[in-house]
Amino acid sequence: MKRPARVKVTFRLSSEVSSQLADYARRKRVSQGSVVEAALASHLSPDGADRLEAALSRRLDRLSRQNDQLQRHLTISNETLALFIRFWLTATPPLPDSHQAAAQAKGRERFEAFVETLGRRLAKGRTFADEVVRDLPGDDGGADPA
Known part of the structure; x- marks a missing residue:
């Protein structure tokens, strides 16, 4: 040739x-x-702009789906924390001053156990948000019904 x-x-x-x-x-x-x-x-190339637009569109779609998933997980996290705080503030009576030191020591011990458990779960790739989504009745894992 x-x-x-x-x-x-x-x-x-x-x-x-x-x-x-x-x-x-x-x-x-x-x-x-x-x-x-x-x-x-x-x-x-006459179709260069179309190829670029299609590639950008695919990338934006993927980013949009990732953003939606992050937003869903953030909403679950915020609601979980808010419900826990409300429950804790409602159900926990104030401690007398004589019990403060023992309660703080027990709190530190429990917090260390919590951080250790959290580290193990994250290392295994298990997340609470995924569990919540999986356990919701009638939920299809995040698709927006609207």
Whole structure:
């Protein structure tokens, strides 16, 4: 097959772009000219904009789904904490001053056990938010019914 005629073109690049071009060509083991030619061909291609838009759209969709999941987990966490605080404040009577030191020591002990248990659960990849979502009756794992 006959190679198309080649035309010499001279242009200037910033030192930063020139350095990036040289590094990229060296890593890919191709000439800088072929990198520039491929980039220009892609940029000037009539369907290049459509491909770029489709790729960006897929990425935005994925980010949107991840954001929705994070929002759901954050909502569960906030509601869990709020319910716990309300319950604790309602159900826990104030301690007399004579019991404060013992209660604080027991609190430290329980908190250390809590942190240890939390570390083990997170290391195993188990999360409370996933358990809550899984245990909700009639919940399909996060799909928005609206």
